[in-house]
Amino acid sequence: MGSSSIIKDKFNRPLKDLRVSVTDKCNFRCPYCMPAKIYGEGYSFLPNHELLSFEEMSRLIQIFAAFGLKKVRITGGEPLIRPNLEALIQL
Numbered sequence: 001m002g003s004s005s006i007i008k009d010k011f012n013r014p015l016k017d018l019r020v021s022v023t024d025k026c027n028f029r030c031p032y033c034m035p036a037k038i039y040g041e042g043y044s045f046l047p048n049h050e051l052l053s054f055e056e057m058s059r060l061i062q063i064f065a066a067f068g069l070k071k072v073r074i075t076g077g078e079p080l081i082r083p084n085l086e087a088l089i090q091l
Contacts, residue, residue: 006068017071018064020057022085026077034077045077054084061091 007015025045029036052060061072072091079085 005066007064014068015064016069017073018061018069019073019075020052020061020088021075021077022057022079022082022088023051023076025081027081028078054088057088058091061088 009015026034026039028034029039061069074085074089076082082088
């Protein structure tokens with residue numbers, strides 16, 4: 001693809017990486033990230049139907065790859081508790 005098809009940020013820099021948050025849930029309560037006093041037993045995480053599906057994440061990654069994406073950063077909560085994570089990484 002030509003340089004006109006590369007997505008750029010507001011400073012005209014090419015976007016080379018995409019951050020995909022695969023879940024907001026975490027099985028830890030690290031004090032710097034998810035302190036128990038905020039994310040305790042009463043905290044409501046997003047319902048699963050509000051998270052991107054595997055198919056939606058896969059499609060977004062493929063679309064961005066067509067525009068020059070070089071790196072996908074998989075984040076969360078704790079990404080390793082997301083089902084199908086291995087298949088997403090293999091993309």
